[in-house]
Amino acid sequence: MSELVSIIVPVYKVEQYLSRCVDSILQQSYSNLEIILVDDGSPDSCGMICDEYQKKDSRVQVIHKSNGGLSDARNYGIEAAQGKYLAFVDSDDWLDFDMIDILYRVLTSQDADIAECSYRNLYADCVKEETSCSGEIICGNNLFALEGMLDWKYFKPNAWNKLYKREVIGDIRYPKGKIHEDEYTTYKYFYNAKKLAYVDISKYNYDRRRTDSITGDKFREANLDACWAFKERVLFFEENHLNSLEEKMNNAYCWQVLHCAYRYYKEQIAGRRVDELVSMAKQDIPYLKKHKVDPWYITEFEMLQHGVDYYGNKRQARENS
DSSP, X not given: OOOOEEEEEEESSOTTTHHHHHHHHHTOSOOOEEEEEEEESOSSSHHHHHHHHHHHOTTEEEEEEOOOOHHHHHHXXXXXXXXXEEEEOOTTOEEOTTHHHHHHXXXXXXXXXXXXXEEEEEOSSOEEESSOOOOXXXXXXXXXXXXXXXXXXXXXXXXXXXXXXXXXXXXXXXXXXXXXGGGGTHHHHHHHOSOEEEEEXXXXXXXXXXXXXXXXXXXXXXXXXXXXXXXXXXXXXXXXXXXXXXXXXXXXXXXXHHHHHHHHHHTTOOOHHHHHHHHHHHHHHHHHHTXXXXXXXXXXXXXXXXXXXXXXXXXXHHHHO
């Protein structure tokens, strides 16, 4: 008999997308589901829509709570979940009808702790597959998956295209008040897993057409959370003596910091968090010089310590020369 899968859906200001999302879960070919809709204090009609679904289908459980953000809503769902396996779905996205069934069969047949599929990106003018969708199944241990994540190959940091054994989640929770919350969290789930399986088939539909979402075009001060998430990952690899991953992560961290700094320069954004970013970069220079970091990044960090505008002007001058 199939095991219970708990699907956690944070809900906030998505009244025009919510039915598409929930219907796609209810119509899954894998039917032994617990669907937890976490109404995160949504000011629109989302709460009522959730309640209507609970009346229609006994598999739906609704949690109403005051607004705490996506991470907080996911955490509420994790605490409430009764399933042996957990999955996350963002409420403006939707699933192909057989996604959970495929992930469950891959996970159990491969004796894995986490199973992951590919996804498709939906833009206003096109749909782009994230991968070639070869159908290949790729398995490996936690270090293999972590390296693949750093290379943006096979395993990705996204929370939502995966099926997790409950044990790998354990007491790890999403950071309340942060965006890019999966960058803080998924790698820890990977580390807790003995074996992970990836199937190269697109089964998750990632809607990137909302301009008010964190993946929209507008760059906000909160987007800097990704820099601190990357820094935490560097420290995690260092503390767990994962030297090769630490070295690779150092370069990824540097790229993220410089990318954000240049975006802030281009869009003339300033604030406390921007100043904190510059301060962190300055403090990192001695550490980076002791590690196998691309020398170009060290040079860029040395420019950034003079401020975002100074760095941006220097970079702009190089691009125009």
